[in-house]
Amino acid sequence: MDQAGGYADYAFVADLYDFVVPYSGRPDVDFFVEAALESGGPVLEVGCGTGRVLIPTARAGVMITGLDLSTHMLAVCRERLAEEPAEVQARAQLVEGDMRDFELGRTFALATIPFRPFQHLTTVEDQMACLRTIHRHLEPDGKLILDLFNPSLAVLTRDNVGQEVGEEPPFTMPDGRRVLRRSKIVSRDYSEQVNRSELIYYVTYPDGNQERLVHAFPMRYLFRFEAEHLLARCGFEVEALYADYDKSPYGTKYPGELIFVARKIED
Numbered sequence: 600m601d602q603a604g605g606y607a608d609y610a611f612v613a614d615l616y617d618f619v620v621p622y623s624g625r626p627d628v629d630f631f632v633e634a635a636l637e638s639g640g641p642v643l644e645v646g647c648g649t650g651r652v653l654i655p656t657a658r659a660g661v662m663i664t665g666l667d668l669s670t671h672m673l674a675v676c677r678e679r680l681a682e683e684p685a686e687v688q689a690r691a692q693l694v695e696g697d698m699r700d701f702e703l704g705r706t707f708a709l710a711t712i713p714f715r716p717f718q719h720l721t722t723v724e725d726q727m728a729c730l731r732t733i734h735r736h737l738e739p740d741g742k743l744i745l746d747l748f749n750p751s752l753a754v755l756t757r758d759n760v761g762q763e764v765g766e767e768p769p770f771t772m773p774d775g776r777r778v779l780r781r782s783k784i785v786s787r788d789y790s791e792q793v794n795r796s797e798l799i800y801y802v803t804y805p806d807g808n809q810e811r812l813v814h815a816f817p818m819r820y821l822f823r824f825e826a827e828h829l830l831a832r833c834g835f836e837v838e839a840l841y842a843d844y845d846k847s848p849y850g851t852k853y854p855g856e857l858i859f860v861a862r863k864i865e866d
């Protein structure tokens with residue numbers, strides 16, 4: 600099995616991740632916490648990263664298991680959890696594993712994949728392996744929230760391949776490093792529906808030294824009906840489809856997000 604999209608580079612990203620402005624301000628946390636509370640738990644978060652969603656969920660009183668392939672992202676998550684009260688720590692469990700093939704020996708009321716880790720999977724085989732593995736880990740009638748970006752036709756055909764662009768404000772790390780992040784589409788493969796991207800971090804140390812760190816990874820985009828068919832092939836029925844974390848129905852904004860709430864329908 601190939602390594603999934605660029606996760607090894609999460610090694611240096613893990614350190615910076617929680618400070619990246621669009622990540623720290625991402626408006627999805629309440630949506631996932633509310634869904635976790637509604638489910639009653641336990642929740643499985645696939646690709647939990649540094650705990651951006653997992654920790655608020657545990658704080659809200661829900662038992663949650665986070666699975667991630669990156670030792671480094673999980674290490675940051677563990678450090679963050681260690682600062683939480685004992686009862687919050689007791690509600691969270693972390694597991695290192697690959698979303699395409701894991702066995703936790705238990706089932707969950709809800710599985711979530713917040714902020715697009717699923718799109719690191721670039722083949723239908725990997726996508727189905729992941730969905731079927733999650734399916735096995737759901738209770739009867741358990742739900743899955745699959746969080747994807749909605750591919751914008753205008754953005755997909757934009758003539759910016761190879762250009763480094765970025766409008767994000769710089770941010771400062773607790774140790775004084777100043778970081779400016781930019782991005783680049785390296786290539787677009789329209790037949791495979793895969794964009795190869797780079798996120799480029801320009802880091803300036805307090806002593807003036809500079810470094811340029813590159814997180815390179817492929818992202819597979821899925822269109823609405825393709826994702827619905829994929830879910831159906833893997834034993835899920837779509838219950839709701841949202842364009843945003845405020846639950847705006849799909850189609851009310853473009854491109855918006857592609858957020859599926861799907862129910863397990865067969866064993």
Ligand SMILES: C[S@@+](CC[C@H](N)C(=O)[O-])C[C@H]1O[C@@H](n2cnc3c(N)ncnc32)[C@H](O)[C@@H]1O
Nearest residue numbers: 603646647648651667668669697698713714716
């Ligand atoms: C954009 S981050 C999202 C983290 C978190 N869900 C959030 O909302 O902040 C993507 C995460 O997916 C993880 N990931 C990528 N490929 C994976 C795989 N095959 N199995 C498990 N996790 C994977 C990465 O290590 C990373 O932590």
